[in-house]
């Protein structure tokens with residue numbers, strides 16, 4: 001199934017970036033968001049996305065699709081092949097929005113939710129045709145980072161998940177199917193563990209937010225970006241490999257190193273402290289400045305990873321390589 005028309009329901013941080021990925025990949029997108037400034041916000045995301053996409057690849061890019069703001073969910077979804085819901089993370093709201101999508105979408109439309117952690121079984125509970133609904137959880141910035149976690153609910157049709165897999169590949173992404181439906185899937189489960197520990201470290205004055213970010217960005221962050229966790233630790237085990245690594249560091253798991261079982265109280269004092277230190281860290285840089293710096297760095301990493309191993313590519317660079325091959329094949333077929 002080739003996707004031609006898309007719909008974005010919600011045009012915030014994530015929905016606006018989905019719309020950008022769709023449009024920059026030549027797909028028309030109808031977007032609905034009741035926010036009075038939705039057009040301005042999506043316009044700013046689109047400008048940064050276009051800038052990043054231009055530098056991502058020299059492969060021939062499709063003519064951008066058309067982005068249209070519409071006044072209702074029904075109008076957005078009626079002719080769409082792929083519908084992406086990115087409304088705020090509240091189950092009742094998601095259920096209501098999915099009932100509206102369900103009633104107006106064509107029967108073979110694919111309906112993905114961007115939820116960060118709600119179960120697809122719960123989101124699809126009130127739909128008449130839930131078999132076409134699934135979670136498609138992206139990572140910010142959606143227009144650059146390739147990963148999308150695909151999670152089916154109890155009533156999702158496995159064939160719809162296969163179609164979704166192909167659809168997200170069509171727009172340059174790396175879909176990973178999560179084998180069992182769990183809260184927060186895989187990525188956010190990992191991120192929440194790190195986030196919770198970081199909150200303790202700030203609360204207990206062990207470091208500032210800037211020092212914590214320095215510790216991450218100058219060390220394991222660089223390793224994780226290109227080899228993940230397990231392959232990194234395989235190397236850390238030296239010639240004896242993974243078994244040796246586990247034998248060496250396994251016992252530390254029972255030492256009181258982390259506080260992961262407890263949640264710090266997010267009281268006003270802790271929120272003020274984090275927000276204040278974060279303002280200081282950002283200095284004069286506004287959100288759109290930080291987005292551009294982040295995007296340039298990600299594009300640079302992706303280029304390094306694409307060209308690694310004498311051009312054979314490595315990890316996320318392989319996803320960019322396959323995407324470029326697809327773009328070239330599409331351009332050749334047009335000739």
Ligand SMILES: NC(=O)c1ccc[n+]([C@@H]2O[C@H](COP(=O)([O-])OP(=O)(O)OC[C@H]3O[C@@H](n4cnc5c(N)ncnc54)[C@H](O)[C@@H]3O)[C@@H](O)[C@H]2O)c1
Pocket residue numbers: 009010011012013014015032033034035085086087088089097114115116117137138139140
């Ligand atoms: N921010 C992230 O890093 C991130 C990453 C991955 C997934 N997500 C998920 O994406 C979803 C959206 O998150 P976000 O960060 O973009 O939030 P956001 O607050 O930036 O955007 C949500 C948008 O939805 C709009 N909205 C509210 N009610 C609506 C309705 N009935 N119909 C259409 N639009 C409506 C709001 O006006 C707002 O613009 C959430 O489920 C979140 O968990 C967020």
